Amino acid sequence: MxxxxxxxxxxxxxxxxxxxxxxxxxxxxxxxxxxxxxxxxxxxxxxxxxxxxxxxxxxxxxxxxxxxxxxxxxxxxxxxxxxxxxxxxxxxxxSAAPAAPAARARPAEAVEDRWPRPAAPLPFQMGLPALDAFPRKIWARLGARHLRGMQPPDLGYPDPAGLLGLRTATAAYLQVARGIQCTPRQVFITSGYNNTMQLIMQALFKPGDSVWVEDPGYPPTRVLL
Structure with a gap:
């Protein structure tokens, strides 16, 4: 509606x-x-x-x-x-009215324009996991259980770095599975690869800095840089 x-x-x-x-x-x-x-x-x-x-x-x-x-x-x-x-x-x-001048594309928009996604997932598509193997039924059951247990404070804005519970679980996983010693305060949850790269570039790089990238590599990385 x-x-x-x-x-x-x-x-x-x-x-x-x-x-x-x-x-x-x-x-x-x-x-x-x-x-x-x-x-x-x-x-x-x-x-x-x-x-x-x-x-x-x-x-x-x-x-x-x-x-x-x-x-x-x-x-x-x-x-x-x-x-x-x-x-x-x-x-x-x-029949549309004349369009207003397009605003300058932000980095994420530039990536979408220069690296279009197919209408349906392709076999071995770069940057995409095996979606057919995702445990959707378990995910839906756990999601429903969590939603039923939510309290009013849970509906507010989360921490900008990501939900504390998710960051805590991520830190524990990294320590056990990858041998990386870190705390939840050192974990940031982003909305994906592009968002992560933008965060890194804004935090670490200055205009004119030189960077090395893999060749071949992930095409959106070059567009973002």
Missing amino acids: IPATPDALQTVADAAGLPLYRQVYERFRSAIAEGALKPGDRIPSARALAKEIGVARGTIEVAYSLLASEGYIQARGQAGTVVAPNLQPAARMA
Whole structure:
């Protein structure tokens, strides 16, 4: 279910010169063209959206009717209204407003652009473990058990270095399995290789520093450096 107020629909009161129904229509069309709303995504009911943004229900119904007549959305009765599943990207972009100048890509974005990932995992794919061997049932059971035992403090922001329990277990594993003597305070949990490399580079390197990398090596490393 798409929230009633995505960025493109936050307000209809600040647009001058257009009827309210047209403002709603334009915001939905822009959200679809920009990919904020994707084919098959469910959109709010006319009643819910009218209440959310403070307009008459009829205003939303007119906007929805116009969107439906142009093939942007489809009504599915009790299942609600969705962005047309067969809407093609080219058709969406053809009616989009001119795009704003693209912001300069951050390092992580540059890596994604220059090292695209396949739609489905490939055999022996670099940087990817054997996902078919992952114990998903055990993982799901342990995850459900942990969620049932969570207390309100557990729902707050964790330590920036990572959950203390995970860092403690990691330090113990490193000591037993790898012979590395370290404490939980010396362990940092990151969101992956790219995040780890960025943290290392920001902490250790200065502009103009020289580095050595393997050849052949992991391509995203060169992009990050």
